[in-house]
Amino acid sequence: MVPESLVIVVSGPGGVGKGTIVDLLVERDPRLWLSRSWTTRERRDGEAADAYIFTDGPSFESRISDGGFLEWTEFLGNYYGTPAPDTSSLSGRDLVLEIELDGARQVKEQHPDAVLIFVLPPSREEQERRLRGRGDPNDKVFARLRKAEMEEPVGMSIADHVVVNDDLSSTVDQMMAIIESERSR
Ligand code: 5GP
Numbered sequence: 428m429v430p431e432s433l434v435i436v437v438s439g440p441g442g443v444g445k446g447t448i449v450d451l452l453v454e455r456d457p458r459l460w461l462s463r464s465w466t467t468r469e470r471r472d473g474e475a476a477d478a479y480i481f482t483d484g485p486s487f488e489s490r491i492s493d494g495g496f497l498e499w500t501e502f503l504g505n506y507y508g509t510p511a512p513d514t515s516s517l518s519g520r521d522l523v524l525e526i527e528l529d530g531a532r533q534v535k536e537q538h539p540d541a542v543l544i545f546v547l548p549p550s551r552e553e554q555e556r557r558l559r560g561r562g563d564p565n566d567k568v569f570a571r572l573r574k575a576e577m578e579e580p581v582g583m584s585i586a587d588h589v590v591v592n593d594d595l596s597s598t599v600d601q602m603m604a605i606i607e608s609e610r611s612r
Contacts, residue, residue, distance in 0.1 A: 431519060432517055432519060432520065432521050432522055433521040433522070433540075433541075433542060433606070433609055433610065434521070434522050434524070434534065434538050434540070434541035434542065435459070435521055435522065435523045435524070435541070435542050435544065435606060435609075436524045436526065436531045436534050436535070436541050436542065436543045436544065437449055437523065437524065437525045437526075437544050437546060437602075438525075438526055438527060438528055438530075438531040438543060438544070438545050438546070438582060438586075439545050439546035439547060439548075439582065439592075440547075440548065440554065440571065440574065440575030440578055440579060440582075441527075441554075441558060441571035441574070441575065442548065442554045442555070442557040442558035442561075442563075442571060442575075443546045443547065443548045443554060443557070443592055444546065444548075444557065444592045444595065444598070445525050445546055446478075446525060447595065448546065448592065448595070448598060448599060448602065449461055449523055449525045451595070451599045452523065452599060452602060452603065452606075453523065455599070455603065456603065456606070457520075458520050458521060459520060459521050459523050459606075460516070460517055460520040460521065460522055460523065461523045461525070462509050462510070462512060462522060462523065462524050462525075463477065463479065463480060463510075464479050464480070464507055464508060464509055464510075464525075464526070465479065465480045465482050465487060465490065465496075465499075465506070465507070465508045465510060466479045466480070466481060466482070466505055466506065466507045466508075467481075467482060467483060467484050467487050467505045467506045468481075468505040468507070469481075471561065471562060471563075472562060473562070480510075484506065487499075487506045487508065488506075490508070490510075491508070494511070495510060495511055496508040496509060496510060496511060497509040497510070497511045497512065497524075497534065497537070498526070498530040498533035498534050498537075499530070500527065500529040500530050500533075502527050502529070503567070503570055503571070503574070507526070507527070507530070508530075509524055509526060509530065509534075521606070521610075527578075528578045528581060528582050531543055531545075531582070531585075532585060535585060542587050542588070542605070542606075542609050543585060543586045543587050543588070544586065544587065544588045544589075544590060544602060544605060545582040545583060545585075545586035545588070545589050545590070546589075546590050546591075546592050546598070547579065547583075547589060547590070547591045547592065548575075548591075548592060549591055549592065549593040551572065551575075554572065554575065555568060555572060558571055558572070588605050590602060590605075
């Protein structure tokens with residue numbers, strides 16, 4: 428990894444709004460570079476074609492064997508992974524990863540200086556409303572809510588910063604302030 432680049436890991440349970448938050452962060456600050464993950468999950472209706480690199484199991488597994496991931500995990504039956512960053516495309520910018528907790532933990536182990544920001548929903552009801560709003564089927568909604576119950580205490584204990592995503596624009600302001608303060612450390 429480029430020594431002067433920060434690695435900013437945004438993690439938190441499904442439906443907390445991580446994707447929207449990181450999109451707004453990179454829109455606001457051109458010094459941030461958002462990594463695009465690989466996944467074997469099916470693309471959702473209405474989901475942008477470039478939300479992920481959508482791939483199949485054998486291609487994902489062959490990239491694992493080639494050592495092509497910075498981290499990867501299996502989440503609710505699908506693979507998700509961060510491609511090892513190409514330092515030339517980073518060109519001094521700070522790397523932003525939007526990943527679940529197991530991946531966040533792997534990144535922290537490899538890069539103890541990585542800044543882990545764990546995002547919480549304002550309530551379980553609001554998280555459920557957001558998951559339903561993006562069209563997840565019932566069983567997926569319940570699976571994600573159950574996973575959140577288990578992950579939140581762990582996430583909060585290993586995070587460098589915890590942010591509650593109640594109001595989107597103030598969440599983005601808080602995260603920008605965290606990033607600025609980490610840059611000046
Ligand atoms: P979704 O299916 O809702 O897009 O993503 C499911 C979970 O996988 C989310 O918590 C998301 O942050 C996480 N995720 C997305 N990309 C990656 C990745 O590259 N690595 C890991 N570990 N998790 C990821």
